[in-house]
Amino acid sequence: MSEVKISAATRTEFGKGAARRIRRDNKVPGVLYGHGSDPLHLTLPGHELLLALRTSNVLIALDIDGTSNELAIPKAVQRDPLKGFLEHIDLQLVQRGETVTVEIPVHTEGELAPGGYLLEHVLGTLTVEAEATHIPESVSVSVEGLAAGASIHAKDIPLPKGTKLAIEGDTVVIQVLSSQAEEAPAAGEGEEATEA
Incomplete structure (x- = not known):
């Protein structure tokens, strides 16, 4: 399976208003969790993420704030029921060799x-x-x-x-x-x- 590289930024604003602002910029709010670490709240590019999700269980190589790289797989994706655009994504942190x-x-x-x-x-x-x-x-x-x-x-x-x-x-x-x-x-x- 090929990896898809996506740049992500950490976010500090939460709630519906913040999520709406993120989506207005064609970006998607998300959460990265796993391996006992605290959940990391992210903003991801909407178009790149939409293309990546065309492959089921895609392996995403996240470049977070240009300072750290993490591997993740999508675990839960929320879409707008009428228009189909991405509203939120949960990503699970994984490591090479991990089952x-x-x-x-x-x-x-x-x-x-x-x-x-x-x-x-x-x-x-x-x-x-x-x-x-x-x-x-x-x-x-x-x-x-x-x-x-x-x-x-x-x-x-x-x-x-x-x-x-x-x-x-x-x-x-x-x-x-x-x-x-x-x-x-x-x-x-x-x-x-x-x-x-």
């Missing part, structure tokens, strides 16, 4: 068996443990040829080397359902059976 618990997106590959089946993502993400500088962006699993009643458990999803599950292996992640049309008899079928 962290994160959620990574699950993608599917392949086609279901013919029959109009529906694919349900019971979990959209998989909770795993990985080295902080080698967090996978996502995992993929094949659903090729699966039919109604089939399910894929967490233990069935191949993980990259150095990554391990942080949830029960028997947890259902994906299941295949029958379509509603298949479950109900088609109109007229019952009448034809009666006539026969």
Whole structure:
């Protein structure tokens, strides 16, 4: 996983008014915490942060006030529910070689068996443990040829080397359902059976 370098400044103003002023300048208020240290309140550039967050679990190399460098991963992101812009971010301090618990997106590959089946993502993400500088962006699993009643458990999803599950292996992640049309008899079928 590549690192994204972002310059940040410490901030001493708090509250809604201060946060609004920060956002008016196209910046985002945030907090950096972890490793038992006191939370550090930061101001980050909005556009650069928005681009960085397009990658899930992105590793951010923070240049704080031009005097210290820290590695962090996003833990909580607040967005405006209507406009989608960033309102606040919580960052977790990490170190190289450290193992962290994160959620990574699950993608599917392949086609279901013919029959109009529906694919349900019971979990959209998989909770795993990985080295902080080698967090996978996502995992993929094949659903090729699966039919109604089939399910894929967490233990069935191949993980990259150095990554391990942080949830029960028997947890259902994906299941295949029958379509509603298949479950109900088609109109007229019952009448034809009666006539026969």
